[in-house]
Amino acid sequence: MVAARQKRYSLAFADSGSTLPTVQSDHTQATMMTALASSARPGLRVPGLVAALLFVCIATGRPATAAAGSVATTGATSALAAASAVATASAAGVAASAAAASSAASEATPDAAAAPAPALATSDAAGATASAQAAPASAATDAPVCTPDGGRPGRPAIGLVLSGGGARGYAHLGVLKVLEANRIPVDCIAATSMGAVVGGLYATGMTAQEMQRRLSQVNLADIAFDVTERADLPQKKREDERLYIDSLTIGFDSKGFKAPVGLVQGNRLQALLANWTAAVPTNQPFDRLPIPFRAIATDLQTGQKVMLDHGSLPLAIRASMALPGLFSPAEIDGRALVDGGLVGNLPVDAARRMGADIVIAVDIGSPLRPLNALASPADVMQQMIGILIRQNVAEQRKQLTPNDILLQPDLGKQTFTDFQTANQAIAAGEAAAVAALPRLARYALSPEQYDAYRAAHRRPPLQPIRITSIDIHTNGASVPKRVVRNALHVKPGDVYDPQAVSADLLSLTTSGNFENVTQQIVNEGDEHRLVIDAQEKYWGPNFLLFGLGMSSSSTDEGGFRLHLGYRRPWLTPSGLEFRADTTLGSDLQSAHVELRQPLSNKIGYYIAPYADYKRRFTNIYDSDTDIKITQYRFQTSRVGLDFGLPLARLGDFRIGLAYTHLSASPTYNMPLEWFLPDNVSLPGTLFPSAYGHQVSARARLVIDQLDDPTFPRKGYFVEARAERSLSKSSDTLFESDAPFTDVYGKVMVAQRFGRHSVNASIEAGKSFGGTNFGNPLGYTLGGFQHLSAYAADQLSGNALLYGQVTYMNQLATFNASPIKALYVGASAEAGNVWTPGTRIGSGSLKQSYTFFTSLTTAFGPVYVGVALAPGGRRNIYFQLGRTY
Known part of the structure; x- marks a missing residue:
């Protein structure tokens, strides 16, 4: 048979x-x-x-x-x-x-x-x-x-x-x-x-x-x-990592949706x-x-x-x-x-x-x-x-x-x-x-x-090969050949160094524009041609990105966020890109659109007009009893224009102008007379509504060399930002027309020792003058990885000081699996916020100590843990995704 x-x-x-x-x-x-x-x-x-x-x-x-x-x-x-x-x-x-x-x-x-x-x-x-x-x-x-x-x-x-x-x-x-x-x-x-x-x-x-x-x-x-070192990615790709799951990206064109034929x-x-x-x-x-x-x-x-x-x-x-x-x-x-x-x-x-x-x-x-x-x-x-x-x-x-x-x-x-x-x-x-x-x-x-x-059968010695010409082959019409040419530091007459060429091509393969980029030397007599073959992503030119975040804890209601992004690179031969991001969640709904136009092919600086809308629900707590007394709905609309400069693969610097409109209202309220003596009567409610608008100048510097945005085991991160109002109009809730100046900074370092790793960070911020409509609560503490024993944004004020140290032990790794690694760890946190009129540093720093188990997965990080604080405060939490 x-x-x-x-x-x-x-x-x-x-x-x-x-x-x-x-x-x-x-x-x-x-x-x-x-x-x-x-x-x-x-x-x-x-x-x-x-x-x-x-x-x-x-x-x-x-x-x-x-x-x-x-x-x-x-x-x-x-x-x-x-x-x-x-x-x-x-x-x-x-x-x-x-x-x-x-x-x-x-x-x-x-x-x-x-x-x-x-x-x-x-x-x-x-x-x-x-x-x-x-x-x-x-x-x-x-x-x-x-x-x-x-x-x-x-x-x-x-x-x-x-x-x-x-x-x-x-x-x-x-x-x-x-x-x-x-x-x-x-x-x-x-x-x-x-x-x-x-x-x-x-x-x-x-x-x-x-x-x-x-x-x-x-x-x-x-x-x-x-698996590419995160430090080798352009900053805009690293920013996308904080919201989106890379493996869920799909493309589409006029014929329908497409996906890559291979994950790798x-x-x-x-x-x-x-x-x-x-x-x-x-x-x-x-x-x-x-x-x-x-x-x-x-x-x-x-x-x-x-x-x-x-x-x-x-x-x-x-x-x-x-x-x-x-x-x-x-x-x-x-x-x-x-x-x-x-x-x-x-x-x-x-x-x-x-x-x-x-x-x-x-x-x-x-x-x-x-x-x-x-x-x-x-x-x-x-x-x-x-x-x-x-x-x-x-x-x-x-x-x-x-x-x-x-x-x-x-x-x-x-x-x-x-x-x-x-x-x-x-x-x-x-x-x-x-x-x-x-x-x-x-x-x-x-x-x-x-x-x-x-x-x-001995391996022949590597004889120096002098490149006589460079040929660049591309398979699409979107990305000009000059983009590939500008990425190369080699030129005709140079001795061929495959490692140096590979380092140049890395900027192309990690840019998100190409499926793969290869090199080869073609010998024709005494001629040695360097051939670069750059294959554009055939599943474009439009790309959809997806992300998910969920949070549940014993100190608040928990919630979820769904993220949807859209990217359309190379709208023009000059490199114009359209970017859109939408978040739908129980506590946040937002939309952001941006055009990014490169002004220099080699240096990379760009201009970026943008518009965004954000509606956020934030709980307000009594500072003495930790009891939630109301919830505010903040709606912010903003248009702006930024000038940006990529700092090689280190990070990004942006400076620009923005117009912001804000309205704030409580989701539930109580008459003011409930809190007055019987013989006193005043109209109004305990929690007022307000609105206002302002024009401000903004600057932000980010240097991100961490190997992972949520499980950093090596590298460093630096963020500095400043904003100052140029004009302002509002009602009395937002201190009328008082100008404001905000400054903020954060530094994190991480170091790995085999399976063990330690990361530490410190951040500080201060608002001077009036209220920043783009950030009406000022600086907040509370929530996962930000004074974890407290509810999300439970503490707010116009000044912030916070620091943490986290230890992690990588128990196991899994290749080609939806689960990538398993960790156990512990962290110690300390910090506080101060309201206007209070001297910064007065009073003791609030503390939190966390013990957790975590997984890195194809759908984002997963945490399960317990956070403890002096006085018997405790918070048990579950966390999926990077957005809470």
Whole structure:
């Protein structure tokens, strides 16, 4: 039955005329690829349910590599297509799994013969042809390129096959270390996904020890998932972080809503690979590397296997590990390519085609989960994906001969995203290779022979490359090429420094204008062209941002806030941007619109006319009893014009003029006569209403280098602002026409010590003269992280002094998960406010001591804790989001 199914489905491999076993033993995989990837552009029309499920699969550590990242239909249609394909695949998976089990059993004995793959026809008895044809993706011929350079005459050519598996791929390093230590040569490499990262770098001549040293010096999890240092973001992006959830941003145009086909663009990984492979020309066959190399990818449009053998090595590696739905596809020769694990996670056939006589295959795939562990639809989906991958791996393992060696490192429960357990994975790879040394030793070389082999495969020294010209390619009409050109400090005639160019390109990849920006050197004779390819976000040009905040405590009613933002960059070639922000909440409703027009392309200064409206409900408390006596509704309207100057990536400085109108009224009131003696009668109410307007000059400086706005563990923050009225008109509640001057400052520093961190801040403010209509309550204290034992804004006055120290212990981190980190911590706070006529510093500072547990999540930070203060004051709170 298995043979019949294999006979029914086969495909022509690459551009050869021969027919080899298909990498999927059932039509369902090609069907699923076609259904889910009918177009790699322009992206999702609605954020796909399938992509979300894939992300859950990946986050839980399973090899979730189904092509759900580029659905061109609606999310519901995509989900149905995926469900149909996976359901069909389950029946095929039973028989394929049985075949895999049989194959594994035969390989359990090292010298046991593996059954060779039978020659398969292209159709079944009914004449149905295979549904997918292999991609003519290779520029290489069928001539063997895996040649045994160095060593004894007539030795066999050894091909190394490295499978995909995410962080489990660190085991490949352990295998390579044992091969080197025992003088076992590698003459060619075929690899997929994480295997392509290790194999591609090794093919450049980098030793296993050097690769381990380099990888240990970087946070590969952050690099793989494009985690950018917050200090490298422009200030306007950092400000958006305080309100909005970046992963929920969607785009739209006249044709409808769109979302990126991947949550991660892969810019940091590609930049790292470009730096480490700078000695490799980008327009040469991979046969010319010190060790010939092939990377396996999948054509997202057709489901065909693509064997990458020439071009940009960093781009080929990135394509091979672009998990659909998590990483955006890599475009090569006009094709959208994703993770090769979909069609060839253990590419034994590619090594054979390169001419390998002996194959050393390293399979790091995750095992299937037991039936009782499948507790949700996401669990079932990831199990089905695992079955599909095991099918193509089983087909490849059948091509191993008795002389080949299959290594399966014991990686236990290590998941796809467990980068923090890299050392354990390396050790597991070493152990698997050491256990196989009795079989591996037969291919070992003498010290002299191995020296000759290493000389033939030594990494060439990096020769200085002098750039003769710079070409800039863009794919859209919105962002002018001069923006890319202005970001570059390199010029023709300079020596090429890939790290310096990557640093320049960082300002483009973090600007929010581009999906990805890549660099490569193209050699044409004596000419060396630096080619910069900047891909604009295809899911624009309009972007919607979403945010959420919730608060509940034992001292007030709690509340919620929903945030909606709109961004339209590059309205004109000069860089005009429209920004709008709306908040709908139980205590705050606001709207802000702004036009930001750059005045200089290089310096970055700009003008920003704006208008905003804010309605806020604020409780008023009796200062002696802490009892809420009323609630005021403050409505503020403002128009203004600012001049702004970005301070590199440090922060921003703005100065301008504003006109403000304010009205204030209590939401409930009491007649004044209730509080007078019986023989006294006065009209009116206890809490008056008022209104007024004013013109003021304002200035604000912000320097923000914190690594996180709410969980700062390193960096610093400085804010200084001042405002002075130029004209004013109001009724008596706001002290008539008295001018005002407000000044405020805040400084915070944070320092990390391994899992532990401490941050401390101090802030102070003072109002002189009348009331600032933009801030009618003056300065307030109370609420979460601002004297937490007191209710929100419980204390108010015209002078403020406050300081806090917070300790946090990071108990756990989670990669590619909706929950990113878990903390416990404690804080000590002290501060007070003073009303007009009271000497600042008089009386004691109010204190608060907080103990909390917190999570960083994809939907914002979550806090649960208790705050205590002298006198028995206590506040238990729950907090979601950054807005309270």
